[in-house]
Amino acid sequence: MERFGLSQPVPRREDPRLLRGEGCFIDDRTPPGALHAVVLRAPFAHARIASLDAAPARSAPGVRAVYTGADLAAAGVAEVACTAAPPETQWSGIREGDRFRERRQPALVADRVRFVGECVAFVVAETRRQALDASERIEVDYDPLPAVTACDEAPHGPPVWDDAADNVSFRWEIGDAAATSSAFAAAHRIVRRRIVNNRAQLCPLETRGTIAEYHAHTNRWTLHVPTQMPHGVRRQLAQVFGVGEERFRVLVEDVGGGFGGKNSLYPEQILCAVAARDLGRSVKWVADRSEAFLGDNHGRDLVSHAELALDAEHRVLALRMRNFANLGAYTASRGATPPTLGPLMAANTYRIPALHVDVAACFTHTVPTDPYRGAGRPEGLYVVERLMDAAARETGLDPVEFRRRNLIPPDAFPYRSPTGLLYDPCEFAQVIESAFERADAAGFPARRAEAKAQGRLRGLGIANYVERCGGGAGLSERSDLLVDPDGAVTLLIGSMSNGQGHETAYSQILYERLGLPFEKIRIVQGDTDRVASGTGTGGSWSLPMGGGAVVHAVDRLVETAKPIAADSLEAAVEDVEFRDGAFRVAGTDLAISFADTAARAAAEGRVRSDGAPGLEAVAVFEPGNYTFPYGTHLCEVEVDPETGAVRIAAYTAVHDFGQVLNPLLLAGQVHGGLAQGLGQALLERTAYDGEGQLLSASFMDYCIPRADDLPDFGFEPWITPSPGNPLDIKGCGEAGAAGSPPAAINAVLDALASAGVHDFDMPATPERVWRALRAARIASGD
Amino acid sequence: MNVLPEWELMAPESIDEVRALRAHHPGSRFLGGGTDLVVNLRRGIGDPPAALIDISRVAEMKGISVDGERLRVGAGVTIRELADDPRVRAGFPGLAAAARSIAGPTHRHMGTVGGNLCLDTRCIYYNQSEWWRAANRYCLKYGGEICHVAPKSRVCYATFSGDLAPALAILDAAEVEVAGVEGARTLPLESLHTGDGERYLALEPDELVVAVRARRPAALRTGYDKVRVRRSIDYPLAGVAAGVVREGDRLTDLRLAFTGTNPRPLRLRGTEALCGGPLDDAGMERLSGLVRRQVMAMRTTFTSGHYRRHAAGVLARRLVRRLFDGV
C-alpha cells in the first residue's frame, strides 16, 4: 500500500508514453485539411513601416489569407493586456507622481516595429512551403531608427514610445525610504556594487506552436496550445477578441518545457484563431528554433545599484537598491511581475531592519520579458547574495560567518520582513551547517592549496535563499473529483504540467488518501471545457496549491460519501470513519470499500453535475499564507587562470521544501533549476549588436549546458512542516535556478580574489574570466 | 516538413562514377555526413545545388592504412572511425585526439575526414538563418558586399575551424589526393586552404578530396588540444596541434599548427629557431611571440579574436611542455 503513497519515489505515470515516443506535442499532429501558417517578422529593432504591400502574397499559389496589422485593427482584434500590474500594498507601490505606462503588444505591428522578430504579417496557405514562398513576396519598406537594448541605457536612449521619452514604464518602490536613509546616514560602513543579472533565453526544447479550429455551428474556438496556463490564455483570448471566455476551449496535451516562457498568450496564437474563424479550417503554426529565439519572451535582465549599510559589528543595518529592469518593447502579460516580485524577497534570510528598493522598469527595443523560473526572485536573490559576499570581503570577515551573524534568528519567527512578508519558521542555521558538512567545506582549504600547487584557482561560494511560493491571501486553487460507479476517480485540476510530473504527484495523493490504485485514477489537466478554473503552473504553485485543493476535495468527497456508507453499514454517520480505503464502523470489523460505496451511490440514483451517475466533490483551497521554502547552496569551482576556463568541481544544495511528496520528482526539479541557473551564470549570453540585432539566435551561439558541462549535484532535502499547507509542502520548482547563480559567481570571485578580482558579472565564460584577471593584473601594475 | 530546394541525390560507389556524375551535373555538390553541408543548405547558405553526390558509399574513399610511419586515410572515413582506430591512436595520437574532440559523438558518427578537412569557414554573420542574414544585408562571404567583421575589407575573414587539418599539418608530406572530372592530382595539404574566408579551398568546383596522406617522423610526439565555451559540440575558439622531438634534454624538432583563429589552418613558421637546446622559459617566450605575431583572429565569434589568440598561445605552450616532458 505504501509504495505509491506520499514520500515515495514513485516512477511517473507519464513515462511510458513519453519514453516510447508516444507523447503528443503540438507538432505531432496535424488535423486533416489543416492550413499552414508562416509569420513574416521585422528585421529591424526599431523602424517605421513606410509601406507594406501584401497583394503579391495574397495572389500566390495555395494562399488562403494574408493578415497585416491593419487587417487586425479592422477586425477589432485588441492588443494583449497586461494581466499583472505592479502591485500596490502597504509596503509597496508606484512611486508618487508616477503611473504605470502599459504598452500592449499587438498580434501584428502596423506602423512601427519595436523589436527584431516582431510579427509583421501572417500568411496562411495549403502547405508550409507555399506559405513561406508567399511570405517572401510581401513587400515591406522600413525606415530604420536607432535602437537601445540595454536597460540601464534606456532612460537616455532613443524612445521606444514617443509618449514615454525616458523609456520608463513605471517607477515602483518597496520598503521604507526614510528609515533606510537614516540607517545609511548612521552606518559604520557602506558596501556598494553594480550587479547585473544577465538576460536569459528560456529555450524549452519544444518550440511554441498552435493549432486553431473554429466551430461555426457552436460559434466557438478550440485552440491547441502548449501552454502552462490554459485558463489564463483563455481569459486573455477573451480580452483580445472582446468576447466571453466560454467562446474558447483551450486544450493542452504534452508540453515540452515551459519555465515561464509558455505562460502567456502570444501573437501567433491570436493569429491562428483569427485565420481559423475567417477560413473555416484548422490553422497550424509551429515556430522553428530561430523563430523561438526571436519571438519567445526572454527572462531576467536586471541592473541593480545596490548598497548595504553595516554597523561596526558586521551587522546589516539597511539595504538599498536602485534597479533597472528591462521590460522589452512592451509590457508583456506578466512582465511587471519579475521587477516587483524580486525586491519582495530582498531581505532574503537575513534580519535587515530597513530596506528600500526603487525600481525603474524600462522599455527597450527588445522582445518583451516575462517570468522565467523564479519570476524575479532569482534576480532579487542574486543581488543580495552578491552584496553579502562583497560586504564580507570588504570587512575582512569570512562570508559564511558574516551571513550567520545576520540570519533571522529562530526566536524571530513568524518573521515580518521589511517588505511585508510573514515568514514561516525556517531553520536557516541548521541548513547551512548541513550543507557545509555535506560539501566537506572543512576540507576546502586543503583542496584550494592543492589546486594552487597545480596552477589553478579554486573557490567556494555560498548562497542562502528563501522564497515565497504558492498562494497567499486572496489566492486559491480548485479541484474537482468525479467518482464513477466502479470507484474510479477523475481529478480535474487547473495546473498544467510541462514536465513536472503532476499526473504522478496527484495520483500519489489520491492513492494515499483514498486508497485507490493508480489504474483507478485519472488526472485531467489542460482542458478548459472540462476543468472549471485554474491558475496553471508557475511560481512553484501546483503542488502546494493544487495539492492542497486535492486534499480538501478528498475530505469533501469522504464527507459526501459517508452517509451512503453509513447507511449501508446500518450505522450512525458519527460512528463511521474512513481509513485505509474503506468506511468503517469504529470499534468493529464492519466496513465497506470506497468502490462499493461509489457503486451504491450510483445505484441509489446519485448523479454528478456532468450528468453521469456517481459521486463528486469540489473544493477550493485558500491558503492563509504563502509557503517559504529555503536552503543553502555551496558551489566549488576551479579556474584555469591562463585560459579563464571555469569548471564546477562540486555542487551541494540543502533545501527545506517541507514534506517530500516524491523524492524523484523533487530531485528532478532541483537539478533542472540548478542546470538553468548554472547555465546563466557560466555559459549563457544573450547578445545584441549595436543596432539591436539578436546575435545569439541558435543553440551554437546561445550556450545552454550539455551533459559534460555540469557536475553531479549533491542535493539533500531538509524537512520541516509547512504550516499553511495540508500536505506540508512548500514548492520546489524554482529553488535551483535561484540559488545557483549567486553560489557559482561567489565561488568564481572566491577563486579570483587572490588574483585581485573583486567584482564580476555573469556569464563567467572563459574570455570574461580571463579579461577580469588581466584587468586586475594591469591595475596592480604587474 | 522542412522546405529544401529540389535536387537530385546520387550515390555512386566508385570514383569513376563520381567523376561521371559530376561531369553530367555541373553545379552539383558532394555530400559526406551532412553535418556541415546540410546545416547550411537548410539555412539557405550557398546557392542551391541542382544535384547532390553522396560519397558515403564510394569504396576507394574508405579505409585507413598505416604502413610504419605512413598514413593514408580515405576522405569518406568517419571521424569516429578515425578516432577509434588503434593504429591511429598508437602512431598518430595527436590526430586521434583531434578527431575525438570534434563536435559531439553523434556528429562524429556522421562526419567524414574529407568533410572536416573541407569544413566551411565560419562567422557569426554567416552561420545564421536566411531571414537573419537578409535582415543584416547579407555579408561578403555569401550574398552581400560587406564583411561585417571588417567593413573596409575586400577580403572575407571567416574562420577555419576544422580540427583535423592542423593535426595533419604538423606531420611530414601531408597531402591530399584529389579527383576531378578531368583527372586526379595530389596537392600538399598546406595548399588546400587558401586563407580567403570566401573561396577557402584551392579546389575547382568539380574536385573532391579522396584521401589524405602524411608521414610521421619516427620520433615525433604529437598531441592536440582545444578551447571552447562548452566541453562538447562547440567549434574550437582555438585548436592547437603540436609535434615535438626530444633527444636527451634537447628539443630538436617543433611543429605547431592552429585552427579556429585564421581563415585557414595556420602552420606556425619559425619554430626551428627554438630547437637545439632545452625547452626553457626563453624558448617559451619566443614561442609566445611567434603565436602572437602569426595567429590572427577576427571577431567572427562572440569570443574576441584577442582572447582566441591568447588561448592559442596558452594551449601551445602547455601542449609543447607536456609532449616534451613525455607526460
Place this chain on the structure above:
Amino acid sequence: MIRLLTYRLNGRERTDAVPDNVLLLDHLRETVGLTGTKTGCDGGECGACTVLVDGAPVLSCLTLSATVAGRSVETVESLAEGGRLAFIQEGFHRKLGSQCGYCTPGLIMASEALLRQDPDPSEDAIREALGSNICRCTGYVKIIEAVRWAAESSAARSGSPAEPAR
C-alpha cells in the same frame, strides 16, 4: 526527384516513394507517422532527432532520406517489445531521466547506441556520449543514473527477453 527508397525500419523492410530533398526526420514523422523522433533546432544542434542507422546514432535532421537506402533505421518506437520497456527506457523510468519528454527519444537513442558499443560505460563516458544532445529540464544527472541502471540491469539479466529490439 522522387525515388523508391527501400530500407529497413524498426526491423521491417519497407519501400517508400521519397523525394530526394526530404530529411529523414520529416519522412519518419510525416510520411511514416512515427512522431517519437523530434525537431528541436534548425539543424544539428540539439540531438532531439537522433535515430540509429545501422546501429550508429545519427541526426535525422541532417540526413537525407535517400541516403538510408539499403540500411537499417531504428527509432524510439522500436525499443519496447510486446508492451515491455527496453532496459534503457526502464532506466529512464526508474531514475526520472525524463521530465517534459521532448528531448527524451533522442537521448534514449543516443544512450542505446552507447550501450550497444560499451555495455558498461563509466559516468564520464556517458556524459561524453550525450554530448550531441541537449536537455533543458533534467540537468542530466538523472539521465546518467538511468543509463547506469540500464547497463547494470542488462548485464545482470543478459539474454533475457527484455533486451532491446534489434
